[in-house]
Amino acid sequence: MLEINLKSIKENAAAFKKAGISLPQFDIDALRKETFASPIWAHIGPGNLFRAFHAVLQQTLIEKGLSGKGIIAIAPVNYAEAKALYQKSDNLFLTAVMKADGSLEKKIVGSVTEMLAADPADTASWNRLKTVFASPSLQMVTLAITEKGYDFKTLTGAIRPEIAAELDKGPEGAGHIMLKLCALLLERYNAGGAPLALVSTDNFSRNGDKLKAAMLSVAAEWHRLGKVEQAFLDYIGDKKKVSFPLSMIDKITPLPSERVSKALTDAGIAGMELVKQPNGAVKASFVNTEESEYLVIEDDFPNGRPPLEKAGVYFTGAEIVDKVERMKVCTCLNPLHTSLAIFGCLLGFTSIAEEMEDAGLKALVSKIAYNEGLPVVTDPGIINPAAFVKEVLTVRFPNPNIPDTPQRIASDTSQKLSIRFGETIKLYMTANELDINKLILIPLVLAAWCRYLLGIDDDGKSFKLSADPLLAELQPALAGIELGKPETAKGKLKTILSNEKIFGVNLYAAGLGEKIEGYFAELTAGRGAVRKTLSKYTA
Numbered sequence: 001m002l003e004i005n006l007k008s009i010k011e012n013a014a015a016f017k018k019a020g021i022s023l024p025q026f027d028i029d030a031l032r033k034e035t036f037a038s039p040i041w042a043h044i045g046p047g048n049l050f051r052a053f054h055a056v057l058q059q060t061l062i063e064k065g066l067s068g069k070g071i072i073a074i075a076p077v078n079y080a081e082a083k084a085l086y087q088k089s090d091n092l093f094l095t096a097v098m099k100a101d102g103s104l105e106k107k108i109v110g111s112v113t114e115m116l117a118a119d120p121a122d123t124a125s126w127n128r129l130k131t132v133f134a135s136p137s138l139q140m141v142t143l144a145i146t147e148k149g150y151d152f153k154t155l156t157g158a159i160r161p162e163i164a165a166e167l168d169k170g171p172e173g174a175g176h177i178m179l180k181l182c183a184l185l186l187e188r189y190n191a192g193g194a195p196l197a198l199v200s201t202d203n204f205s206r207n208g209d210k211l212k213a214a215m216l217s218v219a220a221e222w223h224r225l226g227k228v229e230q231a232f233l234d235y236i237g238d239k240k241k242v243s244f245p246l247s248m249i250d251k252i253t254p255l256p257s258e259r260v261s262k263a264l265t266d267a268g269i270a271g272m273e274l275v276k277q278p279n280g281a282v283k284a285s286f287v288n289t290e291e292s293e294y295l296v297i298e299d300d301f302p303n304g305r306p307p308l309e310k311a312g313v314y315f316t317g318a319e320i321v322d323k324v325e326r327m328k329v330c331t332c333l334n335p336l337h338t339s340l341a342i343f344g345c346l347l348g349f350t351s352i353a354e355e356m357e358d359a360g361l362k363a364l365v366s367k368i369a370y371n372e373g374l375p376v377v378t379d380p381g382i383i384n385p386a387a388f389v390k391e392v393l394t395v396r397f398p399n400p401n402i403p404d405t406p407q408r409i410a411s412d413t414s415q416k417l418s419i420r421f422g423e424t425i426k427l428y429m430t431a432n433e434l435d436i437n438k439l440i441l442i443p444l445v446l447a448a449w450c451r452y453l454l455g456i457d458d459d460g461k462s463f464k465l466s467a468d469p470l471l472a473e474l475q476p477a478l479a480g481i482e483l484g485k486p487e488t489a490k491g492k493l494k495t496i497l498s499n500e501k502i503f504g505v506n507l508y509a510a511g512l513g514e515k516i517e518g519y520f521a522e523l524t525a526g527r528g529a530v531r532k533t534l535s536k537y538t539a
Contacts, residue, residue: 001270024110079117134191195302256284323380331373344406422504447519
């Protein structure tokens with residue numbers, strides 16, 4: 001069996017080629033030496049999306065002779081697990097692009113030069129990180145940590161008690177990733193304050209603005225406590241010193257596929273089996289992903305950047321990024337994914353592709369996209385909205401080779417609703433040419449999410465809710481609601497639907513609260529009510 005490590009790919013190049021697996025076309029040892037001495041790119045969040053997209057982009061540049069530097073990967077949590085995954089393969093990994101025709105495009109990626117833990121308790125990693133961040137050569141730090149990684153406040157907007165305790169300890173007491181990133185930024189400031197771009201590549205609206213707000217919030221609190229000087233806040237707030245470019249990223253990277261695992265094992269690659277974690281999650285040494293990919297970034301890099309446009313990345317102005325991001329995150333993909341996730345969990349589906357074969361669910365996302373979403377989209381000029389949504393609905397979601405599940409997409413839904421639906425609702429509230437009363441299916445999805453929070457499917461059976469940081473606050477508000485007894489829900493949705501932190505707006509002030517309550521009553525009328533209500537409004 002062929003192993004994924006430096007020794008193996010050097011000694012078995014012909015065997016890898018025979019197995020249909022392409023190898024890095026550059027001197028990995030030289031790359032690592034150059035990157036260690038003068039890093040240019042560090043990335044926080046070394047998960048599947050990073051391995052399938054960011055790392056491949058840089059490998060493309062290296063193989064084209066356009067860069068001689070790799071990426072330093074940083075684990076924000078689960079340090080031991082992340083380090084073990086990378087170390088056992090000498091920081092190499094295998095990617096498999098799952099094409100719609102069923103074929104796999106397989107390659108070994110070698111652009112990651114180090115794996116470090118953002119863990120002050122890991123002295124070696126933390127000291128190396130301090131050195132990396134202090135290096136004047138460092139041009140950018142990208143993040144892929146999901147929406148919840150940026151938030152350290154409660155539903156009321158107050159700093160969570162455990163975060164407040166960390167802030168009291170100053171930079172040396174940082175535990176939350178936003179605090180640790182700010183502590184590392186302080187290292188750069190103290191080393192002379194070289195410029196740097198901090199680039200969020202997470203799927204939410206105005207991601208760069210949220211990252212900047214988090215950094216300034218942490219720094220301001222430390223300043224209030226006398227831990228840092230005002231000049232550090234000024235450094236973060238100076239665009240010529242620290243920039244926070246907006247971005248839009250789009251590449252579906254689902255959980256590891258059994259089919260891919262078998263194909264790689266049959267091809268003679270060792271260690272490609274799926275490993276089930278104690279929490280039920282499935283992990284693997286490889287990463288599988290779809291072929292389609294988009295990355296649009298505001299071109300604001302005060303210390304320079306790799307020429308990633310040569311690998312397919314769009315660099316443009318903030319206004320265009322905002323339009324593309326709103327198109328994708330707020331209307332043409334993410335809301336449709338979330339809609340399928342919520343209804344899929346309620347109706348017992350375990351595959352996004354299979355949901356697209358269901359007439360009611362296909363009609364749901366098609367009508368949300370074309371009837372309710374596209375009317376608020378401004379054409380960004382670089383990607384056509386109608387063509388984009390057509391690709392999503394006819395090629396990407398229905399791809400049977402993408403083993404994506406509604407359960408995965410349903411994770412952290414409370415963190416996503418304000419962006420995926422709230423922004424569209426706001427536009428309906430303010431645009432003279434739009435009538436919010438014509439929104440039918442978006443309110444239905446929000447009602448279905450409340451129905452989902454009951455943890456009971458359409459057959460009346462209990463199911464496990466996907467992880468969400470607000471479950472402990474949301475579920476008690478719905479306690480006592482029973483299927484078939486609409487009176488048990490009276491008044492119980494008020495606190496949830498009026499929460500602007502969740503939805504981006506007070507849904508009653510938007511004129512949708514009562515409509516959603518009505519839908520909720522229909523969805524909880526008894527067994528089979530979810531399917532019946534879906535059919536009623538998508539017919």
